[in-house]
Amino acid sequence: MKKVHWFVLLLCLALSPVFQSCDDGDGYSIGDFTPPLWATVRVGGGAFYLDCDVWGTLWPVNTDMGWYTPVDGQRVITYFNPLWDNYEGYDHAVKILGIQNVLTKQVETLTPETDEEFGNDSVTIYQGDISISGGYMNIIFLQNLPAKEKHRISLVRPQDDAELYGEDGYVHLELRYNDYDDVTGYGNWGAVSYNLSSLNFTDATKGIKLKLNSSVNGEVEVAFDFVSSDDEGEGSSEKGLQRNVDLSKIQLK
CATH class of the missing domain: 2.40.50.500 (NigD-like N-terminal OB domain)
Structure with a gap:
C-alpha cells in the first residue's frame, strides 16, 4: 500500500x-x-x-x-x-x-557558556498550543523557516537547583530559540516535545512556570498548574490538538 x-x-x-x-x-x-x-x-x-x-x-x-x-x-x-x-x-x-x-528532546542546562548557543530569538506560539501530558511538555508553534541552517529550540533549566525549584512551589524553566539570523519569511508549523523525567516533581509541586520570548507579547512567563485526577472533570479523557498541523517542512534541531 x-x-x-x-x-x-x-x-x-x-x-x-x-x-x-x-x-x-x-x-x-x-x-x-x-x-x-x-x-x-x-x-x-x-x-x-x-x-x-x-x-x-x-x-x-x-x-x-x-x-x-x-x-x-x-x-x-x-x-x-x-x-x-x-x-x-x-x-x-x-x-x-x-x-x-x-522532534523529541531533553531539558538542558543554561550556563554562561551555553547561553549564546541557545539564543533568545522570539517565537510565535498561540494560546493553548503548549501542553503538559504523558510526562512531556508539548509545543506547537509557527516557525519562520530557515534558508540553510536548522533552527534550534530548547527547553532549559538554571544551573542552581534553588532557582529551578522556586520557593513559590513551581519548577522554573525557559524556552530558548535560536534562528541563527537565517529566516526566509515563509512560515510553517513546527512541533517539539520535551521529556520532563529529569526534573524532580513532588506532591508539593504546584506546576511549571515557563519563560519565553513571544513574537507578540515580548518576554513573558506562563504558569502551568498541575491538577489531580479528581480535578480533571468529566470528559477530559478526549483532548485532541487544537488544530491540524502539517509538520512536513519543519526545520529544527
Missing part, C-alpha cells in the same frame, strides 16, 4: 466529525477515529506499541506500516480507529490512520 501523505490524512480529519470515546459496552465502528493526539513510541521484542497521553497503551493491528521505523521514546502525533478495549494486556487495539514523528 502506498504511503498516504500526512496533510491528506489531516484534510480528511478536518472534514469529518470528531470521534468521542465510547464506554466499553458501546463498542467501536470502522468509521470511528480520534482527533490528533500525543503519544510515545515503545519498542520491544521486535514490535512496537504506542503509549498515548490520553488513551493509554495502544497495540497497532496495521499490516501496512512497513514504511514506519519505530524508535523507542520517540514522540509522535497520531490518530487512529479504536477497535477493541483491554486487548492482550494493552488498553486498546487500534488501527493507526496517521502517525508523524515529532
Whole structure:
C-alpha cells in the first residue's frame, strides 16, 4: 500500500466529525477515529506499541506500516480507529490512520557558556498550543523557516537547583530559540516535545512556570498548574490538538 501523505490524512480529519470515546459496552465502528493526539513510541521484542497521553497503551493491528521505523521514546502525533478495549494486556487495539514523528528532546542546562548557543530569538506560539501530558511538555508553534541552517529550540533549566525549584512551589524553566539570523519569511508549523523525567516533581509541586520570548507579547512567563485526577472533570479523557498541523517542512534541531 502506498504511503498516504500526512496533510491528506489531516484534510480528511478536518472534514469529518470528531470521534468521542465510547464506554466499553458501546463498542467501536470502522468509521470511528480520534482527533490528533500525543503519544510515545515503545519498542520491544521486535514490535512496537504506542503509549498515548490520553488513551493509554495502544497495540497497532496495521499490516501496512512497513514504511514506519519505530524508535523507542520517540514522540509522535497520531490518530487512529479504536477497535477493541483491554486487548492482550494493552488498553486498546487500534488501527493507526496517521502517525508523524515529532522532534523529541531533553531539558538542558543554561550556563554562561551555553547561553549564546541557545539564543533568545522570539517565537510565535498561540494560546493553548503548549501542553503538559504523558510526562512531556508539548509545543506547537509557527516557525519562520530557515534558508540553510536548522533552527534550534530548547527547553532549559538554571544551573542552581534553588532557582529551578522556586520557593513559590513551581519548577522554573525557559524556552530558548535560536534562528541563527537565517529566516526566509515563509512560515510553517513546527512541533517539539520535551521529556520532563529529569526534573524532580513532588506532591508539593504546584506546576511549571515557563519563560519565553513571544513574537507578540515580548518576554513573558506562563504558569502551568498541575491538577489531580479528581480535578480533571468529566470528559477530559478526549483532548485532541487544537488544530491540524502539517509538520512536513519543519526545520529544527
